Amino acid sequence: MGILKKLVKKIWANRLFWNIVGYYFRTPGVIVLMYHRIGDKDPFFPSQDLENFRSQMLWIKNNCHVIGPDKYQWALTQPRSRKPYVLVTFDDGYRCCYEYAYPILEALSIPAIVFLATQPTDEGGLIWTEQVFLAVNQCRKTEITLPWEKNNKLKLTTKEDKRKIVVLAKNYLKKQKNIHRLEMLKQFYENLGVTDQTQIERQMLNWQEVRESSSLVTYGGHTHTHPIMSRIDVQQLEYEIKHCRDRITEETDVTPKYFAYPNGRFEDYNKDCIRILEKYGFELSFTTNEGINSRQDKLMEIKRIPTGAEHIEDFIWLLSRAAG
Ligand SMILES: [Zn+2]
Secondary structure, X not given: OOHHHHHHHHHHOOHHHHHHHHHHHOOOOEEEEEEOOEOOOOOOOOOEOHHHHHHHHHHHHHHOEEEOHHHHHHHHOOOOOOOOEEEEEEEEXXXXXXXXXXXXXXXXXXXXXXXXXXXXXXXXXXXXXXXXXXXXXXXXXXXXXXXXXXXXXXXXXXXXXXXHHHHHHHHHHHOOOHHHHHHHHHHHHHHHOOOOOOOOOOOEOOHHHHHHOOOOEEEEEOOOOOOOHHHOOHHHHHHHHHHHXXXXXXXXXXXXXXXXXXXXXHHHOOHHHHHHHHHOOOOEEEEEEEOOEOOOOOXXXXXXXXXXXXXXXXXXXXXXXXXX
16 A cells, blocks of 8 residues: 555544544445454454454444444434444354454444344354355365366365365355255365365354344344345245244344345345345345445445454545445
């Protein structure tokens, strides 16, 4: 990064600047932050650093109005303020949200929403994209072929080889019809010589943890099996949404009203998803499209801001500008 840009970000992050000058230059609207894994002590899976998360939470607590999802629509109607409205969200429902992130949220009284894929919560397994990551990293072979590219032998010796194969596999599989994806996944694990029945510590929240944290954390839906919703037929879509809603209702006594699309980009959801979500009582739905939300934006296509920035200045810059 250029020295000038670094300097601009540093000035921008100054509290006085944020309150006075920033007020005029910030993109107005409601900011929704998107988190996944936080603070795993022995991070086998990619995870956001705990201290980094803590400093982001402290910063928004002091410089923004932190809101829960029930205030989202109200916040959209509020006049521009020196402290913008911010909602904290977590996707997938990782155990670390409860173990590491929740105590920080509790200490600072920051409400949040966690979107649960209910099958991994029910069964204790991993979301399929992480299963791919795990299987590639557990593979002992030095060369493999992908089931959808049978003539192409790929090396699997270095960390970089593994990273590349994970990216290749995820990119390919996310684009496939769900039935084909499941078939290809099965063959992929066979080629790797690793079963998808993983022998690792529980990674996802269980229902007990969900219930224990539910006074501060709202639980929303994220489908049952975490498919790409635009790649499944309407009948399956209905099952994924309804079953997810029903499981959360059964376990928490609260019917979820908020939802996040798995993967969440424009191509990952469609009109059918929105129609069926509304049919089952969902009022807000969150994408992974980047941006800050205004009154004109659709409630079923809420934009969010990724939070992986290593330095707090970069995080604050993102809060203000949404992109760049
Ligand atoms: Zn997800």
